[in-house]
Amino acid sequence: MPPPTDLIRQTPLFRGLDDSALRSVIAEARGSRLPAGNILFHQNDALARLWVVTAGRVQLFQLTPEGHQVILHIAGPGQEVGLLPALTDAPSPVSARAVEDSSLLAWRAEDFRALMRGHPQLGFNAIAILGEHIRLYQDRIRELTTERVERRLARTLLRLAKQLGKRTPEGVLIDLPLSRQNLAEMSGTTLYTASRILRGWEDAGIVSSGRERVVIRSPHKLVTIAEDLQR
Amino acid sequence: MPPPTDLIRQTPLFRGLDDSALRSVIAEARGSRLPAGNILFHQNDALARLWVVTAGRVQLFQLTPEGHQVILHIAGPGQEVGLLPALTDAPSPVSARAVEDSSLLAWRAEDFRALMRGHPQLGFNAIAILGEHIRLYQDRIRELTTERVERRLARTLLRLAKQLGKRTPEGVLIDLPLSRQNLAEMSGTTLYTASRILRGWEDAGIVSSGRERVVIRSPHKLVTIAEDLQR
């Protein structure tokens, strides 16, 4: 199976590269597969590679000593994984796990850095990507310190819909196996509270959810909750 | 007053530059002063400059529509402010305010980017700095979702001590005007809870605090609380 050139061309990390640059990038890539549930790396691992997801979903998370999992990001096709450790030689602050059967392209960190020296655009792209993450994290910190669970859960769903949403006749499907537990780990709450809130929304016709599945029937009402405009 | 060359040399953003590069960097800098309490910029401003703090403290924060303030970072001498907007042309996600009388050096964003093209080391430094922020934000998100207020407050103080701590006969002084309100805005709690917890630590001899002032008498005990090892 050849590397999916079109996908690479649209990957934010490789945006703006000319065809010859793209060819040298692709020449260095190695493909691999990661079945659902498998770990790509653990937090504190020293990584020698940078990955780009080509299919599936890879979850970035941290595990506390007490065993609580916190989901920080979900990378879908076209998104990179392990960028920060590849660029800074520091161990990874997060762990990565496939939540679906996934395919990845990998570059050795040193090869990627060599590419960066030859193509400064890569450096600007990397900065833009890191910057985007910073903004998202700052938003989450603000939400966690100032907002109630219901609002945060609404925001989590809206973020997921924006990133991984799929239009269907019944509404916007979050295209990802997504348990109440996962939702809690993304919103800063517990399994129980997430379940109760989702039940309420179900009754209000805002979402329609099942086992590891959420469909947003009324994105508008969800925005209303996220922005606290209901009353 | 000439630009403080030694400080610039030690600034993470300018690390590893040779003398001639450093000279061209300094040649482009403009100094300015910002009295305590003054705003440098607001969130959503399009910034045309990048700053480095040379004296004082500059607080980066967000304000919610409800009027709650969340403090995301405090930049002291040698730390940059406005790096992300200067590099990405996006509006600033945060506001910045001097919490002490401060002095800054400023570069026009376009001048800085020109310097970056000539000195790739600047790009790597920028990436390392953004990466450091990402790590800190990820840690805070994990703490906010899994830890109790007391632990988070302990961590906040330890972080401040590491960054701005000053050894004194009575202990490590957080060298910054720091109200209970500020502490709450950094830890994700309220003025009242922060006050009560600090009172408890005072009685236990762990800290010694006054009006906008905190001294850590026993960093070790504070670590014990932050790591939840007490019992």
Next chain:
DNA sequence: GCGGCTCTTTGCGCTGGCGCAAAGACGCGG
């Protein structure tokens, strides 16, 4: 050295959200 502003403390009542326990629903694999 006085007045006033701001910061801090603390009593009190309240509630959002936690988390156990147990029952119910779903769907995969054999």
Next chain:
DNA sequence: CCGCGTCTTTGCGCCAGCGCAAAGAGCCGC
């Protein structure tokens, strides 16, 4: 198509932390 493992729901009791209100303390400027 049956059984089992996993995910979800919900009753229930509890408490950490919130936030008002009011008093107290500290500091600055005149």
